[in-house]
Amino acid sequence: MTQDVQVTDPFEGSTADATETAGPAPRWTLARVMGPVVAVVTVGAALLVPLTGNLYYMDLVQLIALYYVVVAGLNVVSGYAGQLSVGHGALFGAGAYISAILTTRYDQPFWVGFVGAVVGVLVMGLMLGVPSLRLAHLYFAMMTLGFAIVFSQVLLNWQAVTGGYLGIIGVPPVSLFGQDLRGDQLYYFIVGFAVVAGLLVTLVLRGRRGLWWRIVHDDEVSARAIGLSPSRSKLTAFAISAVLAGAAGSVYASFILVLQPDTFDLHLGLVLLVMMLLGGSGSLWGPLIGVPLMLLIDNLAPSGTATYAVGAALIVLTILMPRGAAGLVAVLSDRIQERRMGSVVTAVPNISGPNERQPVPRDSATILEGSGLKKRYGGVAALDGVDLVARAGSVHAVIGPNGCGKTTLLNVLLGLARSEEGAVRLEGEDVTRRSAQYGARRGIGRTFQQPRLSPELTVWENVYAAATAPGPEGDPARRAHEALATAGVTHLAHRKAADIPHAILRFVEIARVLSRRPTVVLMDEPAGGLTGEALSSLGALIATMRAQGVAIVLVEHNVPFVMGAADEVSVMESGRMIAHGGPAEIRRNPAVIAAYLGS
Amino acid sequence: MTDIVNTVISGLSLGATYAFMALAFALIFSTTKVFNLAQAQFLVLGGLLAHTLLVERDWPWLLGALLILPVVAIIGFVQEVVTIRPIKVGYNWILTTLGASFLLQAGFAQMYGAEPYPVDSFVGSTAQHLGGIRFVPSQVLAGVAVLVLVTAIELFARRTRPGTAWRATAQNRDTAATLGINTRRIVTMVFLVAAAVAALGGILTAPTTYASAYGGDLISFMSFLAIAIGGMTTTMGAVIGGFLLGLLEAFSLDLIGAQFNLVMVFTVVLAFLLVRPNGLFYAGESRVV
Known part of the structure; x- marks a missing residue:
């Protein structure tokens, strides 16, 4: 039972070695x-x-x-x-x-x-x-x-x-x-x-x-x-x-x-x-x-x-x-396989980000833009005129108390829910009335508060399926291998998703998104439940994505984490944006302190 | 003109059966998100037992009904315990409730054979004429009864404490349980009541439709179409959908006759679903994630 997995970290100390592959699946089961x-x-x-x-x-x-x-x-x-x-x-x-x-x-x-x-x-x-x-x-x-x-x-x-x-x-x-x-x-x-x-x-x-x-x-x-x-x-x-x-x-x-x-x-x-x-x-x-x-x-x-x-x-x-x-x-x-491979997966992905954090260029392109977004559920306004811009190579964090409409915002941006007013633009194209799958095919990636992977499929199958799904071009197997390596989960490729702890599944879900070479990634509380090494790996992974030019919308509760990762921060309350600015600015904003951060 | 009125009346009469059945389905579906495919067998059983007790044994109507309803309710409860409660994941209940439907039907067929049986109604089941308009008192009674029943259920759900607990359970079973509501008991009650509702529908509509061991499949299917029209989750919507489907069937019978009326009804409902996938009385979307 206690026989742990032998984990060889494919990219010790460095990031994203794209030549590392997941290796062959178990020869026979x-x-x-x-x-x-x-x-x-x-x-x-x-x-x-x-x-x-x-x-x-x-x-x-x-x-x-x-x-x-x-x-x-x-x-x-x-x-x-x-x-x-x-x-x-x-x-x-x-x-x-x-x-x-x-x-x-x-x-x-x-x-x-x-x-x-x-x-x-x-x-x-x-x-x-x-x-x-x-x-x-x-x-x-x-x-x-x-x-x-x-x-x-x-x-x-x-x-x-x-x-x-x-x-x-x-x-x-x-x-x-x-x-x-x-x-x-x-x-x-x-x-x-x-x-x-x-x-x-x-x-x-x-x-x-x-x-x-x-x-x-x-x-x-x-x-x-x-x-x-x-x-x-x-x-x-x-x-x-x-x-x-x-x-x-x-x-x-x-x-x-x-x-x-x-x-x-x-x-x-x-x-x-x-x-x-x-x-x-x-x-x-x-x-x-x-x-x-x-x-x-x-x-x-x-x-x-x-x-x-x-x-x-x-x-x-x-x-x-x-x-x-x-x-x-x-x-x-599965039982035979478990005896062979060991049953407990404990290895946390070990990722170190880019050496230096470059500032976002002034002319950085707007990838995804929501303006005047409104969404009501029953009598409650989940979004009440929200604006948000995601720029290439930049992390835009959204913080706010539970139920303030953050997840709804991500859903509306991807097209899982439809805004009643306002518009969502993806690289200039109006996608307000488009389906989620359309947005996903045009380059939007989305992770979920609870990782949503197919439990009976292996990590590789989950990621490869996403890589082959309509949208991105180029060899899907190569994209999938690279994504696994970037997210530090190559060693888990042939494990069933159901056997992997929740915290590590977050990295698998990010790998799934990355296999599609997204231009913008919407992340819903990725740090939830992460501590220590896993949390710093997540920070490094987000920094890597940022350095690759991906626009990131980061919905998150962990304020210290957000302040370290974000280029700009928006604060939501009851379906409205009450503040927007750089991390340092937000920390000093009296309205934010009163509503959310506390003294 | 009287032709149309007569078609409407016969449509509402057909619709009364579907309304009873759709009400029973909707009670269960709205509470548990399970579509009990064996439910129509309780309507069949209500009719068959009514024949045995009211016609063969010549019992008084009320006494017969008072015995049949609890008996069928208990069978409904047993069916839930055996074929729905053990199903933990996914849509496997489609298979188990279908299996239960098969077993019940096979049992009825063995006891009663395939022929249709007459059932009495205390208001009479022979056609009456008023001017050029033709109606059957027992069907009028069935239609009125289902409307009274659904109104009572809606009032119960909205105006009483147990009704509120029931609605909370329907909305989110886990949350309701955390609030201290005994959701297990509510689900049990719902299955008992739904089986009794179906049985009452069988007793009240059998005087004109006759009770037959193999009648369940068709009623089940028609009532599902009724719910598809009315919306899956509201009891009133289900009943209205039942009457609308009856009207649709009556008019298509008039138009193309009995040979292909089902094809027409089915096609019209499919076309309707293309336009309004969630039915007439859809309450609105809820958050997906």
Whole structure:
């Protein structure tokens, strides 16, 4: 337990050695090895099944493969992006029906049906997602529920097209290059289809988008502060999952040959969700476990008890293993990892700032300017006509008692809240009505009173995700490495954020901001909870940023710290600026002394 | 003209069911920020039990209601303890309450089958005609009852000490707890009351809608749309949203018939959400950080 980490300070006595890199991630961990192992085992087993010649097993494997494709997509939107959908049964059904209608009623070849299904389901997904993904989680879940119910009604009632209760019979089999696929050929085609879909999903999820989705899932405010648009991210995830559901539906129609409306009711949507949960939502390989397991439960449950089984599974699984099979492995893997790396992180970043503090040049450019900002919450004026200017290479501190509107000011400057009057200008451009993500993309960085990092991601993943998010140019990996070095947290790169003490997370959060090469950084009480070496490291880090020409707005309570770090100080009280000037000037200002500093 | 009046009346009648359900949802949501997906099953259960007691056993209406409401309230409490209380993080309650809804529905289906059952109302449930205008007394009663109920709840919340404690809990549970309010007890009360409200809705609306084991999904969904229109957090908004949704459904039934009315209702609400994402009675944003 007491085995401390061996910390090698990458830049002893000097600052920001940009050549220092975070080093490779741990070569293997249980959680990392599981994915390839599970994939090889399941695909290997699937390839062996035809050797048995057992048609029942072969049908079952093909069904598993098709459901896997749907669940892999569901995992993107529900597991990674965190938007629960109970409508994927209906999307899958829509793909099947569109394909079947095109191939039977309009005599089109299979591939036309396939493309039609993919496009049609994508359009449905966008129509459903655009209005509901802007809102809280709940709306999306309920809207997909609504879609499932409406879809059932359409299948039953639009008899001219869907065949109503009778469904559609005589769907032609999959055909490629003029040849119908049957038996073993169809089997290998479907397994191959699932493998390709699985590889594509893996590719997307292991890239920067996978990280973005997890960050959007964890904390939308934090996501916007690094330039991500939560609704766009979620819509992309949903679109990808709709395409997969539509494609799988199309192949399903040509595999099963007879479509019945009750196959695609709400029940299927829930079964798919349970499959995802069983494997572990947000796990790359979870669906490979969850889908076969659930089909097994479904087939083993005595007839008539399927609804009880699904209902009970939802409750028991969610409570017992909120992160599914993959969650159990992750816990085990973390424990092994902890034994290897030691569990306690105590090393405080050791940063020494620039040797000399240069005065701010007179012609220093105004980067961010707020003028006449007003914001009311209920009856309380949080901002009541506030002006503030942040200049390049200069620290503008804002002090004032709790609740005087400092945090609201930062929110309004970034665009997390909107000023009712006045204007915010970013390098001359009026950004008053722009979103936070727009501001973040144009160079505003923001840290929070409580560090807002994704706890399950490593420090590196947190910083790298921000570096890759839209906005800054140049190699994101290099920017991320440099930012980690500047903030003195390189040695923590492969630690999970959840394992790192609060005080050190502040430095990680600053590294995340720096990886985006911001022109202005808004800091919300960065010194809160810092003492001793950590506090002086923070001072040095702010001085380094200042020396690099970053404009800094520093909201802070620690007055001695502020007086050491700031070039100019504004004092707020009840939503107004009551004083503004250099640190020495402010210290002597009678109004400030009366209102805030005390005698 | 009388056509329109009749459509409005039938819309308000449909809306009474959604208003009851939306009220039950909003009570829970405003207090706990949980949307209990099993809640509609209590409306179904209220109707089914009303059939058993009032029709099959021929009990007096009041006696039946007096037994049904506490029984369903207790089931609602148990459901909360099993499927909502253990959920500590995130939106996992969507899954557990959905699971509870499935279990309850499967149970109802096993006991009652899939067919719809009639229920009596003491004011009569046959259509009355007044001039060209057609109305059903039991539905008028249901509509009036839900309005009286929501007014009483609003008055309770605003004018009494326990009501104030309840509002404090709804606003911020942790802060309320620090102020010495027994928030656990308030949440329990809310779930008991919300289940009883749903059950009363079932008893009062079943004379015209019939009680059916599988009725819950659709009512649940429609009431959610009602809340989306009215705003998630105000009980009065939920009830008004319920009536508005009923009107929307009645007019779309008139326009395009029963086959695709749901498609139309759903599309209109989606379009509405594009314009007013937070509903009609949204109280205003709160600070994000």
